[in-house]
Structures are given as structure tokens and as C-alpha cells.
Amino acid sequence: MYGLLFESIQHYIKEDYGEEEWLKILEDAGLKNMVFTTHNVYKDQIMLNLASSCSNILRDRTMDEFLGYFGTCFVNFCAGYGYDKILRVAGRHYRDFLNGIDNLHETIRFSYPRLKSPSFIVETEDAYGCVLVYRSIRHGFSSYVIGQLRQCAKQFYNVDVEVRILEQLEQSGRYHTTFRLNFHNKGFKPENEKKAAISEEFRTISGTTFFKLFPFCIVFDNTMTIRHVGESLATMMGEVKDTKITDKFSLRRPLVEFTWDNILSFQTVIFELEAGRYIDGSSKLSASKKCTHYKKLLLKGQLKYLPDWKMVAFLCTPLITDLEDMQKTGLFMNDLNMYDSSREMVLYGWHNASQLEHRVDQQVEASRQIAENLQKLDQWRRKGDTLLYSMMPRSIAIRLKNGEDPINTCESFDSVSVMFCYLVGFTEMCARASALQIVECINNVFIFFDDIVDRYKLFKVETLGDAVYMVAGGVPDRQPDHAQRVARLALEFLEKARTLKDPLSGNNLKARIGMHIGSVASGLVGRRTPQYCLFGDTVNTASRMQSYSEAGRIHISQPCKDSLQGKGFIIKYRGFVHVKVNFFFIILKGTARLDSN
Numbered sequence: 170m171y172g173l174l175f176e177s178i179q180h181y182i183k184e185d186y187g188e189e190e191w192l193k194i195l196e197d198a199g200l201k202n203m204v205f206t207t208h209n210v211y212k213d214q215i216m217l218n219l220a221s222s223c224s225n226i227l228r229d230r231t232m233d234e235f236l237g238y239f240g241t242c243f244v245n246f247c248a249g250y251g252y253d254k255i256l257r258v259a260g261r262h263y264r265d266f267l268n269g270i271d272n273l274h275e276t277i278r279f280s281y282p283r284l285k286s287p288s289f290i291v292e293t294e295d296a297y298g299c300v301l302v303y304r305s306i307r308h309g310f311s312s313y314v315i316g317q318l319r320q321c322a323k324q325f326y327n328v329d330v331e332v333r334i335l336e337q338l339e340q341s342g343r344y345h346t347t348f349r350l351n352f353h354n355k356g357f358k359p360e361n362e363k364k365a366a367i368s369e370e371f372r373t374i375s376g377t378t379f380f381k382l383f384p385f386c387i388v389f390d391n392t393m394t395i396r397h398v399g400e401s402l403a404t405m406m407g408e409v410k411d412t413k414i415t416d417k418f419s420l421r422r423p424l425v426e427f428t429w430d431n432i433l434s435f436q437t438v439i440f441e442l443e444a445g446r447y448i449d450g451s452s453k454l455s456a457s458k459k460c461t462h463y464k465k466l467l468l469k470g471q472l473k474y475l476p477d478w479k480m481v482a483f484l485c486t487p488l489i490t491d492l493e494d495m496q497k498t499g500l501f502m503n504d505l506n507m508y509d510s511s512r513e514m515v516l517y518g519w520h521n522a523s524q525l526e527h528r529v530d531q532q533v534e535a536s537r538q539i540a541e542n543l544q545k546l547d548q549w550r551r552k553g554d555t556l557l558y559s560m561m562p563r564s565i566a567i568r569l570k571n572g573e574d575p576i577n578t579c580e581s582f583d584s585v586s587v588m589f590c591y592l593v594g595f596t597e598m599c600a601r602a603s604a605l606q607i608v609e610c611i612n613n614v615f616i617f618f619d620d621i622v623d624r625y626k627l628f629k630v631e632t633l634g635d636a637v638y639m640v641a642g643g644v645p646d647r648q649p650d651h652a653q654r655v656a657r658l659a660l661e662f663l664e665k666a667r668t669l670k671d672p673l674s675g676n677n678l679k680a681r682i683g684m685h686i687g688s689v690a691s692g693l694v695g696r697r698t699p700q701y702c703l704f705g706d707t708v709n710t711a712s713r714m715q716s717y718s719e720a721g722r723i724h725i726s727q728p729c730k731d732s733l734q735g736k737g738f739i740i741k742y743r744g745f746v747h748v749k750v751n752f753f754f755i756i757l758k759g760t761a762r763l764d765s766n
Contacts (some may be wrong), residue, residue, distance in 0.1 A: 170213055171281055175205040177246030178219060178239050186227060197222035202543040206536040212285055213307050233312040240316025244324060250571035252277070256325050262356025263477040266559075267291050267301060271423065271439050273471065287314075288423035290438055298351040300335070304343055311337065311346045318350065343424050379482075381746065384505075385468060385545050387442075387483040388475075389414045391429050397482060405466065405500070411620055418442040421467070432472050432481055441488065442468045468580040561693060561701040562628050562645050563682075575699070578645070579692030586642040586686050586729070587630075587707055589715035590618070590662050593635035593679045598671060606672040611636060614678070617665045625658045627651075630703055637715070641703055644691055652686055652732035659684060659723045679721050683714025686728040 182191045192571065195201055198218040205211070213495040220235040230238065247253060259273055260266040274286035287305035294300070303314055304611030315332045322328040331351040338345050376397075380386065384401035393414050398406065407645065409417050421441040444466045470485025487500060557566045565578050599607055618638055622629050626648075630639045642651030642660060659682045666680040687707030694702045710726060725733070730740055 170211055170216060171207065171284065172205040172209045172211060173207045173210060173246075173250070173281075174239075174243055175215065175219075176207060177243040178216075179205060180246055181238075181242040182223070190226060193226050194219065197226055200449070202540060202547060204536050204540045204543065206533055209533060209536070213310075216313070217309055228561065236310065236312035237316035240313040240318075241320040242316075244317055244320040248324075253325070256321065259325075260356075262326045262354075263322050263330075263352060264291070264299065264354055264356045265292060266326065267350070268319065268437050269301065277440055279321075287427075288438075289421055290425070290435055292347070292434075294354060294357055294359050295363070296354050298330075298349065298354055301348045301350055303346045303348060306343055306424075308339075310345050314346070314744045315348070318348070318754050322352065333630045345424075383482070383484050385487060386487050387414065387418075387468075387472075387485070388480050389483075390480045391552070393429060394426075401505075402468075414442075418444050418468075429481075433474060435475060436472060438471075439469060440472050440483065440485075442483065442485070444468070560699060564646055565693065565701055571694075575693045578701070579690070580645065581688065581690050582644050582647070583688050584651070584686060585644045585689045585707060586651045586684065586687070586732075587705070587711035588640045588655050588659055588682060588684045590638040590640075590659070590680050590682045592636040593681055593714055593720040594671070600671065602673050610669070610672050614638075614666070614669055617660060617669070621658055621661050621665065625654045627654055627658060628701075629673075631700065641689075644689065644703065645701070651727060653736050655684060655739060656723070656725075656729075656733055663721060663723070681715060681718040681720050682712055682723040683716065683718050683725075684729050685711035686721060686732055687713050 176185060179191060182194065192201075195203055198215070198221070200215065200218070212478055216236075216239065217232075220232045220239065223235045224230060224232045247256070254275065256266070268291050270289040271298045274284065276283065281298075285306065287307070290302045290304070292300045292302050301318075311334060319330050329352065333349045333351075334346060335349050336345075336347040380399050384399040386399045387395060387402065388397045395409050395412055395417070397413050398409055403409070406417070415427055417440070421442065421443050423435060423438050425431045425435065428531040467488035468483070468485040469488045470483055472481050472483050474481050486505070489500065503663070521749060554566070560566075561569075566577065580589050590622045598610070602610075614636070615638065619629065621662065622640055625642075626646075627640050627642045628644060630641050640655060642648060644656040648654065662682060663680055667677045670676065671678060685707055687705070687710065689703045689705040689707050691701065691703050693699050714724045714726060724743070725740070733740060
């Protein structure tokens with residue numbers, strides 16, 4: 170599918186639902202940062218994915234209803250590209266438009282050469298509507314077509330149409346859907362009213378004149394045997410008389426079986442026949458322009474039954490777009506019909522092809538650059554978010570990004586676990602080691618600790634000088650098990666610290682940890698470098714727990730002991746210590762695995 174179809178969806182989703190919702194839909198469909206370009210070709214499945222994602226995100230229509238909405242969007246969007254003019258003059262009545270849909274597709278094929286258009290055939294009609302057969306290589310787009318049919322009727326012919334699906338089936342990899350369209354078919358006339366009187370002198374035309382007017386025509390009988398071909402086609406194809414047309418040509422459009430009965434039924438439809446052959450460059454092209462590759466000849470026109478001859482004539486012309494296409498096919502200007510506009514169209518197409526190609530290339534390049542810039546923007550946005558989340562909790566950062574006043578982040582918490590960790594002997598190590606060794610050692614320790622904090626979904630409040638690491642649980646996101654989380658994290662800190670080495674002595678590092686539970690006040694502090702901080706006696710008490718702890722141990726207060734009792738931790742009574750709070754305990758890692766509880 171061309172990007173024009175997806176641009177119409179993007180335009181109206183943004184207009185009806187907003188830019189933010191469209192970005193959510195793209196992400197849900199696996200198309201994040203996708204930029205659609207008019208003349209780029211995309212997979213058909215993308216439209217079905219977008220319809221499904223719209224239903225998931227917007228939740229006001231089903232997937233099929235969104236496909237119908239997409240069809241409506243496309244018709245409205247095409248009006249902005251000037252295609253409304255050709256749609257308005259496609260027929261005097263809506264029935265004329267339906268009979269000529271395939272012709273419209275052929276008209277725009279010059280602008281969209283890779284177009285794989287479906288086929289529409291009016292099977293029967295009456296004064297109250299018609300039966301329309303839709304054939305396509307695509308599956309699942311019936312609702313999209315219904316949206317287009319309804320909107321074209323309403324916008325260009327002021328007709329209200331009721332569309333029902335009568336039948337859906339698959340044949341040889343093609344999908345056929347039969348619609349019943351109910352509308353006031355005021356342009357319908359019975360067959361017996363259509364025939365106009367023709368003067369006797371114009372009733373017949375000689376075969377010589379006929380084949381001169383149509384140099385590419387093919388005449389065949391009800392056995393599908395070719396009885397005669399035009400002079401230009403005979404020059405290209407060689408001797409094809411008295412051979413089966415189905416042996417020399419394959420039917421590309423419409424998507425029906427190439428039989429005599431179908432031909433008689435679809436005489437108002439444009440047909441495309443394809444003949445594959447090898448071009449012998451020596452026979453038609455000069456020695457300097459030889460063309461020896463395989464090229465398929467496409468013929469487009471109408472199949473008309475001639476009662477006087479009791480045969481069908483394929484009144485066609487070669488389907489070519491420019492001079493290069495002519496050369497590949499082995500055609501020359503004098504081969505084309507001088508009584509229609511074939512020659513002028515080829516020359517006109519050649520004159521404008523280079524400019525159009527250049528502009529399309531520019532548009533594709535601009536779209537590629539936009540897509541790359543959006544990807545870079547997304548990468549830098551993620552880096553910015555990562556930096557922001559290192560300064561403050563994710564939930565606080567999201568509130569600020571959504572426009573909330575920083576003062577509203579100030580809150581009081583009744584129960585928060587605060588832990589301080591210190592590397593024993595760090596002061597002495599600083600006196601002996603170089604600055605680079607100290608920084609490298611602290612960096613390794615804090616990288617280990619940061620990963621553990623993220624895994625337990627706790628918050629690293631701040632990292633003070635002198636190798637002190639501070640962690641809080643239950644703030645700003647309230648967690649009922651914050652004490653257990655912080656205690657398990659503290660035990661893992663002790664274990665990881667033993668795996669790190671003193672850069673000078675090579676001995677294992679040791680940590681001492683203090684932990685306390687209590688109430689705190691928290692909020693965002695600072696404007697230039699904002700930081701989420703905790704305030705209150707709980708922080709001071711936790712700091713004292715660390716100061717009076719022992720290497721390789723976790724010093725906890727009575728509130729911590731009460732919260733952790735019976736939760737899978739082994740707690741040892743330490744005794745009386747001369748600090749602000751009198752009774753403390755130590756968590757020991759016993760035989761039971763603490764992380765299993």
C-alpha cells in the first residue's frame with residue numbers, strides 16, 4: 170500500500186483524537202517513530218495493525234469500525250490532493266462511478282506505478298441499487314472498502330448508501346466479497362431503453378478500416394481462438410492467428426477467470442492482458458541500442474462483442490509510461506495509434522518523469538531524515554529521563570513532567586525505612602591511595618549498589634562524601650513491605666562488598682550498615698540541580714545506627730526489630746549502646762536464605 174493511505178489515517182486520527190493518542194497507537198502497533206511518505210510502499214498488514222491498535226487505545230469502536238473509518242478518512246484526504254475533481258466527473262450518477270472504479274485506478278496508475286489495485290464489478294443492478302463484486306489479493310479489507318463506498322456516495326453524489334456483505338470467499342489466493350448496495354439508483358435504465366437508433370449507412374464498418382483504427386486489437390471467437398490481430402501487435406507478437414488467446418495472454422484485470430461467459434458479462438470493465446516474450450534487439454533496435462532482456466507486454470482496453478462477426482474484439486493499447494518503457498518493450502512511436510492520445514501521453518510522461526522522480530526522491534530523503542531525527546530525539550529523551558530519574562524518584566519525575574508544581578511533591582510519611590552504608594577503612598585508604606584509585610574503587614562499589622537498589626525498587630536518596638550510601642524504602646511510593654526490602658538489600662550489600670578489593674592492600678572491603686524506621690518529611694529541593702531529600706529525626710537516627718555499627722554487621726533500632734520479627738530474619742540482641750536511642754539489635758545472616766521468604 171502507498172503511504173498516501175496511511176497519511177490519511179494519521180491526519181484524521183490527530184485531528185479527531187489528538188497527537189498524543191496517535192503516538193500511543195503507533196507504539197502499540199510496533200511503529201514507533203514511523204513517518205509515512207506518500208509514494209513509499211508499505212506492508213498491507215500495517216493498516217490492520219493500526220485498526221487493532223486504535224481499538225485497543227481509543228476504545229470507542231471495534232477494529233472493523235475503525236477500518237471503515239479509515240476508508241472514510243482516505244476519501245476525505247484525497248480531496249486535499251485534488252483527486253476529488255476526478256471523482257466528481259467520474260460519472261453523472263453514483264452507478265456510473267461504481268461501473269468506472271477500475272478505470273479510475275488505471276488513471277492514477279501513472280502517478281502510482283506500483284499500485285496493486287483491487288477490481289470492482291457491478292454484477293447486477295436495479296432501480297434500488299446494485300450488487301457489487303470486490304476482488305483483491307488482500308484479505309481483511311472489506312470494512313475499509315465499505316467506508317470508501319459510503320463516503321464517495323455521500324460526498325460526491327449526495328447519495329445515502331446502505332452496504333451489506335452477501336458473500337465472502339477465497340479462490341486461488343484471491344479474496345472475493347459480494348456487496349449489496351441499496352440506494353436510489355436514478356441513473357438506471359433497463360436494457361431495452363438503452364438502444365438508440367443508428368442510421369443504416371453507419372451500421373457496418375470494413376475490416377480494413379477497423380484494424381487500421383485499432384492496430385493492437387485482438388479478435389477472437391467463442392472458442393477463445395484468435396482470428397485476427399492488428400498490424401502493430403502482429404509485428405511484435407509474430408504469428409498468433411488460430412491460436413488460443415489463453416495460451417498467448419494471461420488476464421491481469423479484472424480478477425476473474427478468463428472465459429467467454431465472463432467476457433460477455435463484463436463488457437463495461439477495463440481489461441488488462443499480459444503477454445510475456447523475449448525481445449530480439451537485432452530485429453527492431455539499432456546495434457548501439459540492443460535490448461536482449463525479457464519484458465512483458467501489457468495491453469489495456471475494452472472487450473466488445475461484435476454481433477455481425479459473432480466475435481469479441483479487444484480494443485486495446487499498450488500500457489507504457491515513458492520512453493524507457495517503450496524501448497524495453499521494443500515499441501516505436503509509429504507503432505502507436507495515431508488516432509488516439511497514446512503518442513502524446515508517452516511524450517508528456519517522458520517530459521515530466523525526471524522532475525517527478527527528483528521530487529519523489531527528495532520527499533523520500535526528507536522523510537528518512539525525519540525518521541532518523543525522531544529516533545535520535547527518542548534516544549536523547551530516554552537519556553534525559555535516565556538522568557532525571559537518578560536525581561529524583563521516577564514517580565516524582567513523571568509528576569513534574571506532567572506539569573505538576575514541585576511544591577506539591579512535599580509529603581509526610583508515617584513509616585519509612587532508612588539505611589546508611591559505610592565502607593570501613595575508607596578514610597585510611599584515601600590517605601594512601603591516589604585520587605584515580607579512590608574514584609575507581611568508589612565507582613565500582615556504587616555501580617554494584619545502584620543495581621541492587623533498582624532490583625529491590627527502593628530509592629537511593631543521596632550519596633554523601635566519605636563513602637556513605639543512603640537508601641530509603643516506602644518513599645515516595647508507599648510499600649507495605651519496605652522494611653523487609655531494605656533489610657534484604659542491606660544483607661546483599663554486605664555480601665557484595667566482600668567481593669570488592671582494596672586497591673592498595675588487595676584485601677576484601679567491608680561495610681557497616683545502620684537502619685531505622687520512622688516518620689519523615691520529603692520533597693524536592695533546589696532549582697538549578699533539584700534533588701529529592703528526606704528530613705526528620707528518622708534520618709539522623711539511621712545515620713547513628715551506621716556510625717555505631719560494626720564491620721560486616723547491620724545495626725537496627727527497636728522499630729526495625731519489631732517490623733522484621735518473624736519475617737525470616739535472624740536478629741541478635743546487641744545490648745546497651747551510648748547513643749540517643751538505647752536499645753539496638755544486629756541482623757545476622759543465618760542458615761536460612763533471607764531472599765527466599
